[in-house]
Amino acid sequence: MVRPGGRSARVQHAVHTAVRELEAEVGRDALTVPLVAARAGVTPSTIYRRWRDLQQLLSDVAVERLRPDAAPEDRGDLASDLEAWAEQFLDEMASPPGRAYIRDALLGDPDGSNAGQCSAYAAEQVGVVLARAAERGEKAPDVESVIDHVIAPMMYRILFRPGRLDASYARRLVADLLA
Amino acid sequence: MVRPGGRSARVQHAVHTAVRELEAEVGRDALTVPLVAARAGVTPSTIYRRWRDLQQLLSDVAVERLRPDAAPEDRGDLASDLEAWAEQFLDEMASPPGRAYIRDALLGDPDGSNAGQCSAYAAEQVGVVLARAAERGEKAPDVESVIDHVIAPMMYRILFRPGRLDASYARRLVADLLA
DNA sequence: ACTCTAAAGCAAAGACGTAGCTTCTAAGTG
DNA sequence: CACTTAGAAGCTACGTCTTTGCTTTAGAGT
Structure with a gap:
């Protein structure tokens, strides 16, 4: 307790x-x-x-550091908001410290709850962007689509194919999704 | 040497x-x-x-176990081939031992070369499927598209959102890609 | 104030990780 | 076919980490 x-x-x-x-x-x-x-x-x-061990402790600390510290920037329309968010997300996560935190979060985590928390953070940020779009009356995809078409491909490259990434990749994914 | x-x-x-x-x-x-x-x-x-340590050893062994042992099944057309491959891939990777191997492969691997190897295995299998489709004269996407739209979303769920997966997810991703 | 219990402190034993040095073995060479 | 050589494995000793049982502390509930 x-x-x-x-x-x-x-x-x-x-x-x-x-x-x-x-x-x-x-x-x-x-x-x-x-x-x-x-x-x-x-x-x-x-x-x-x-x-239990150092890994789990590092995992806990990593999750804390991956928590977003501010709401996504409001640039006035969905495409800009999402693009800006995706670029920043990719930039942070693909950096050496970002990758280290992701790995730590995944690592000391048999049941996946820490990793799940990271995913939830990202989903929440995206949710804010999409809700704003809805308030403006824009047609917006749902969070699941953004996860599948933007977040997942970025994460996959970060984890499995380092060195194949730049900001234009984030823009392309967002553009493809909204097309 | x-x-x-x-x-x-x-x-x-x-x-x-x-x-x-x-x-x-x-x-x-x-x-x-x-x-x-x-x-x-x-x-x-x-x-x-x-x-160097147990993690890297386990990582090496995990990569070996993740190497596909056979070419993807030929069912006669691209949609069926890709769907069958994706379902089997998801099934193997989302299982508890599969997840353990993926985590091990990611883990003991500062530079990402082991993880890169896993990604290369999957890309190779997909390449075989797509090449067969091309020989048949079918219109086929390129490997990168399959990675972004099928493999990455599956991997993301496996790693970050366990328990939100079943075979229908693989089918849906393939169907969306080919649509 | 008192009780009760989860969590922290303490200490000792055992297992693990590191590093220097020695020995082996297989590939290359005359 | 010896011989040389360098990379890799064996050995050993030391220091550090990890585990575990028991004791003590502090805060929550009455």
């Missing part, structure tokens, strides 16, 4: 913060559970008990 | 075999490098040197 205002929450926050700090300081590959524990001021066994 | 007929090749084979056997016997989570080494009759340091 998680007690929101209590010690558990403090520990979780301290550990997450320690991971982010150390990731920046010593690099991902040098991270170890004892190192994180020392920085967070907890004992290693606490981390092992709560997260 | 790898010497195909020599000791290196024997060791690599013994280690891969040991991984597959132990995976079946004790389960993935109980695999460790020393355990694999003992079964393969080599010392742990050999594995650490060649593969």
Whole structure:
């Protein structure tokens, strides 16, 4: 049972913060559970008990970092909004740190719930764009179509075919979808 | 330098075999490098040197298992061929072992070459189907289109949205592409 | 205030990962 | 057919990480 205002929450926050700090300081590959524990001021066994291993901890932190921090920009029409969002999404996700976070999120995650959360974030952002279009009276596809025709192809390339990506790919996918 | 007929090749084979056997016997989570080494009759340091860690070893083995073992079935026309291939692909990849292999292949792979290999396997199979269609004189899409419109959406769901999949999804994607 | 329980601390034992050095083996050469 | 050589495997010792049982703490509910 998680007690929101209590010690558990403090520990979780301290550990997450320690991971982010150390990731920046010593690099991902040098991270170890004892190192994180020392920085967070907890004992290693606490981390092992709560997260089971370093992978799952990194996965948790990665999901946090993949959460969008702002609503998609409003450029006045669906095509522009979607194009801008897709370009930014691709740009962030295809970057080396972006790819690392995606891999971490997928990795320590037997049941896929962390990865599912990432997908939900993207779907939510797209949902906002589509809802705005609907309010304007524009004809808009549904979220599922955007996932299948825009997000999925971008993700596939990011994960399976690195080095075959640029912003024009995002624009082409959006254009094809809206055609 | 790898010497195909020599000791290196024997060791690599013994280690891969040991991984597959132990995976079946004790389960993935109980695999460790020393355990694999003992079964393969080599010392742990050999594995650490060649593969660096367990993840990369599992990644190598996973790629091997994801290699298709036969050419796609010929059902006489493009739509049927592609539909059959997509259904089988989805079925294999969405299964628990299939997902585990995909994750392993993605995982121990900083530069994405193992994952790229998996993608290449799928592209090759699709290429065979499309080439047959071209020989028959059918109008066929190119491989890139199939990747974007069929493979990528299936993979995205497998990785990010488990539990939202069935064979009809594969059929729908193929039908939409060929429409 | 008191009780109760989930979570954290502690400590010791065992397993794992790393690195230096030695030994082997197969490919190339005269 | 020896001989050389370099890459790869074996061995070993050390340090670090992981696991586990038990104890202690702190916050939620009464």
